[in-house]
Amino acid sequence: MDAVIQTQGLGKRYRGRQALTECTLTVPAGTVTGLVGPNGAGKSTLLNLITGMLTPTAGTIRVLDEAAGTQLARVGFVAQETPTYAGLSIADHLRLGAHLNPGWDQAYAQARVARLGLDPKQKAGKLSGGQRAQLALTMAIAKRPELLILDEPVAALDPLARRGFMDDLTGVARDTGMSVVLSSHLVSDLDRVCDWLIVLNGGRVRAAGPLRGLLAAHPGLTTEDMVLTYLEAAS
């Protein structure tokens, strides 16, 4: 199986604080990978290293068999708090995406905005947190990336919207064959959609592998309990 992400001894140190240590993992193509861990575990750091928004201070990282951050058109990223331009309308954002991405799927983007019941003329600054997350996701999918990275995409959504967002995302991943990596500190967000799991705590990888395989090694445990077992074993 091809790997979309390969890291070897990856580390990131901010001024005086080690955010990620000795991170070695492989994410296979075509999976929906959940990155789970408590707040401050290093999830955002890892995702930002994958997109090239951060540069590592130790180790190596390969994304789609290239150096991280060099394959802009092939990697989509929905950053934490799903930033959008407050002064630009939804239509402006789609136009922006069309201008800046060679593989942009405008028909899909417009259809998805309509399906979500959003008014294209609405300024992004007037959207709710959940609507903004949907706009950011629409942009990231319409870019037609091979790998989509989402950093806490459902943090601003209510429980019902979370479920809709996740189901929607898995549907797209299944239809397009795109690989997805998304983070959350809630196992319940990831449980239903992921087929690959990475447990992160204290800046270290505590477990990584196919969700089924990990569960099989812990008979009788739910995903939630299994993740807690890994987190407790670490501390």
Next chain:
Amino acid sequence: MTWLAWRQSRLQLLIAACALLFLTLAFALTEPGLNHLYAEYGVRPAAFLARVQTGGYPVLYFVGGAVMYLTPLVIGAFWGAPLIARELETGTHRLIWNQSVTRTRWLLVKIAISGGAAMLFAGIAGLLLSWWAGPIDRAGGFPVGTSQLSRFDPIVFGTRGIVPIGAAALAFMIGVTAGLLVRRTIPAMGLTLAVFAAALVAMPLWISPHLVAPAQYTRPVVANLSTMRMTSSGQLNDPVTSLPGAWILTDQITTAQGRVFSLPQVAACQTGTQAQCDAYLAKQPLSQHVVYQPASRYWTFQILETAIWLAIAVVLTGFCTWRIRRRA
């Protein structure tokens, strides 16, 4: 990318276009009157300048100059500083840097659109003022006290000709660089104003006087308290009237030994009468030492100063493209 840069800056560009239109109207409507006065009185500059000091001309002259001073400051603080800082502040850089366009290209297009517009607007405004004030400049400059503000005077120089284009580019790039380094809009705006103001002061004081070796002369002179001015430290200053349109760098009264003549050291002028003082001064072998840039070098200095501002702006652009690649 061009579309986004245009979309993000179009409000600023519209405001600038309105301001420029207003300025153009004010100058275009009053220029024929000023030109008519010059045609009528131009052969006698004193009479012409006396007319120019009446009506709305002084206001237009000085407001025009003030606008040219404010233009680069506004461009640097309101166009340059927020260009990157606002993206970093609101987190939108994380959206835009993950489209399929490299950060370098994103930055350079933004700089080209906003910075290019800044240079265009400032350039038009500067040439407009130069055109309007042409008759006044040809008459030696606007009268201030006993002297005149020639177009070569450091106070006027940067508001005329092509220097405003360079000043706009520099102020804009100082703003962009400050925003990228400070990462917050308001502090970046303050830093931009401070740094550009420092550059504005440094140029006529320390840089441009040395760009071309100045001309100078020393002539014997009879000190006369009724025509000479005295500085606060007691040195005499004889306004140079024989060099219209020149930039006077040094104007000193020196003794036979070549030292700067200072009045408080003279006993006859400290304790004696005015007549005794004048009699003493008339017998002194004093000289007037003048260092200056001739009026004929005006365009040389316009080109040199513009080139220096543009060169620094280009260096800052290079620094920003390097910096943005290695930091998020």
